[in-house]
Amino acid sequence: MPGWTPGSYLIRDYVRTLEDLQVWQGQERLAVERLEPACWQLRCAADAPLEVRWRILATDLSVRTCHLNADHGFLALAGVLLQVEGERWTPIRLSLELPPGWQPFLPLPPDGQGGWLARDVDQLIDSPLEAGPHSCHAFTVAGVPHRWVGWGEDLVQSDPAWLADVERVCLACCRLMGVARPAASSYLFVLHLLDQGFGGLEHHDATVLQFGRQALAEPNGRRRLLQLVAHEYLHQWNVRRLRPAELTPIDYDRATVVPSLWFAEGVTSYYDQLLPLAAGLSEEKDLLEDLGTDLSRYRLTPGRAIQSLRLSSEEAWVKLYRPDPHAVDCQVSYYLKGAVLALVLDLHLRRHGSALALVLRDLWRSHGVVERGYRWPDLLAAFVAHAADLSTLLPIWLESEEDPPLESYLEDVGLVLSAEISPHPTPGWQLDGRATTLARVSRAGAAERAGLQVGDELLALDGHRLRSPEDGRRLLIGCGSAAAVTVLYCRDGLVRQTQLVCEPPGIERWRLCIDAAAAAHTAEARRRWLSLLP
Numbered sequence: 001m002p003g004w005t006p007g008s009y010l011i012r013d014y015v016r017t018l019e020d021l022q023v024w025q026g027q028e029r030l031a032v033e034r035l036e037p038a039c040w041q042l043r044c045a046a047d048a049p050l051e052v053r054w055r056i057l058a059t060d061l062s063v064r065t066c067h068l069n070a071d072h073g074f075l076a077l078a079g080v081l082l083q084v085e086g087e088r089w090t091p092i093r094l095s096l097e098l099p100p101g102w103q104p105f106l107p108l109p110p111d112g113q114g115g116w117l118a119r120d121v122d123q124l125i126d127s128p129l130e131a132g133p134h135s136c137h138a139f140t141v142a143g144v145p146h147r148w149v150g151w152g153e154d155l156v157q158s159d160p161a162w163l164a165d166v167e168r169v170c171l172a173c174c175r176l177m178g179v180a181r182p183a184a185s186s187y188l189f190v191l192h193l194l195d196q197g198f199g200g201l202e203h204h205d206a207t208v209l210q211f212g213r214q215a216l217a218e219p220n221g222r223r224r225l226l227q228l229v230a231h232e233y234l235h236q237w238n239v240r241r242l243r244p245a246e247l248t249p250i251d252y253d254r255a256t257v258v259p260s261l262w263f264a265e266g267v268t269s270y271y272d273q274l275l276p277l278a279a280g281l282s283e284e285k286d287l288l289e290d291l292g293t294d295l296s297r298y299r300l301t302p303g304r305a306i307q308s309l310r311l312s313s314e315e316a317w318v319k320l321y322r323p324d325p326h327a328v329d330c331q332v333s334y335y336l337k338g339a340v341l342a343l344v345l346d347l348h349l350r351r352h353g354s355a356l357a358l359v360l361r362d363l364w365r366s367h368g369v370v371e372r373g374y375r376w377p378d379l380l381a382a383f384v385a386h387a388a389d390l391s392t393l394l395p396i397w398l399e400s401e402e403d404p405p406l407e408s409y410l411e412d413v414g415l416v417l418s419a420e421i422s423p424h425p426t427p428g429w430q431l432d433g434r435a436t437t438l439a440r441v442s443r444a445g446a447a448e449r450a451g452l453q454v455g456d457e458l459l460a461l462d463g464h465r466l467r468s469p470e471d472g473r474r475l476l477i478g479c480g481s482a483a484a485v486t487v488l489y490c491r492d493g494l495v496r497q498t499q500l501v502c503e504p505p506g507i508e509r510w511r512l513c514i515d516a517a518a519a520a521h522t523a524e525a526r527r528r529w530l531s532l533l534p
């Protein structure tokens with residue numbers, strides 16, 4: 001049984017949801033020997049059918065796990081399948097028995113007998129399976145059939161322009177890649193619209209998205225969902241077919257180090273913000289807001305001084321996918337810094353008369369179309385072909401913990417980052433949601449110097465009872481940064497006291513703005529940058 005599913009770099013040990021494994025040959029139940037937690041061996045008669053039965057506990061609602069209730073079923077097949085050793089490249093027939101009124105939705109071709117036929121194990125694992133009494137909406141992108149299936153709420157009914165806008169985003173992806181039509185010969189979108197949630201998983205011919213109804217109701221909610229659509233759709237090229245060689249073929253049993261995840265996810269994340277704009281579905285001010293939010297988040301991640309972008313990619317399995325309260329201090333997401341580097345690379349290539357889109361298209365033609373995995377030298381060569389100095393610069397930007405020269409590149413397109421200073425002194429902690437428990441203590445910050453740690457429950461500041469995080473902020477505004485504040489807190493059931501000396505107010509966020517003093521030609525450079533082409 002696979003240990004993980006492609007696109008989500010975490011060993012999930014799916015076998016922990018498996019129950020009641022039985023193997024039968026005719027009327028005889030066979031003994032099974034467990035060789036590894038997810039691997040069995042058995043003795044059976046040759047040339048007689050073998051029946052293997054098992055059950056899966058399907059209670060985990062995410063785009064990479066299995067969830068079944070009275071409303072719907074979703075199976076990430078990596079979490080369901082047992083693979084027969086030595087039969088990885090053998091075609092597999094899939095059939096389903098569903099409750100009355102339910103329809104199945106999956107990207108596999110029908111087998112003509114009411115089931116589906118997968119070319120091999122990989123195609124089957126790459127087929128997300130949604131089922132339920134859902135409506136299915138058909139549309140086309142450049143003549144290629146697409147389906148949109150929603151669970152939780154039918155977005156197509158509540159938002160009549162939705163499918164047309166999705167189609168525009170898909171066409172913008174094709175234009176970016178310089179192709180007339182999508183790489184897939186048919187495509188399935190599955191959306192789980194939940195109260196809260198965010199995520200997506202890419203497949204060759206499909207994607208599964210999760211998005212929150214609360215988030216969708218926000219002013220930028222629809223735009224963010226279109227960005228998620230763009231992100232996963234672009235993955236049908238970048239990462240699915242234009243794939244790192246380390247994932248060719250995929251080893252489902254163990255974690256594989258992929259040094260170029262920054263390219264697979266960072267470049268895709270960079271474009272997911274630009275594509276709705278390129279599709280005419282958002283405005284320049286929206287892009288500046290969204291990109292500014294990411295650049296701010298990046299600048300406020302101290303872990304970028306500890307972990308390089310290359311390391312972030314290599315350590316995905318044990319760091320990004322397994323975050324803890326200290327993560328922001330010792331790591332940086334290859335999605336986030338990868339997108340920042342993609343921006344820098346795009347603007348650098350423009351100084352050479354090219355653009356990131358052209359590098360992506362070259363790689364698509366040299367490696368993606370034929371699904372030949374790329375390695376680091378291939379990636380570097382593709383960049384160097386458009387800007388020779390990247391042979392030196394790109395390795396530095398990937399290996400170094402220092403920031404690439406972002407400001408200088410933003411200047412090229414008349415943009416500037418401006419800092420907003422916090423109204424209160426910096427305690428060096430973050431409180432947990434609605435409670436007064438420390439969710440984060442900044443490395444070498446004021447709270448850490450005061451001996452506080454993650455999990456401490458704050459009770460009072462200078463004798464004033466704390467009942468909410470808001471109380472904390474209000475009380476800190478009152479005290480200067482030089483004076484010590486008496487903190488009463490509880491750790492492990494014991495009440496303690498310490499003195500906290502806050503740091504002066506620091507940068508709370510960065511905003512990306514148009515520089516009113518910029519030279520006139522930068523406005524034209526910005527227009528060309530936003531058109532995605534040189």
Ligand SMILES: [Zn+2]
Pocket residue numbers: 202231235264265268
């Ligand atoms: Zn992605």
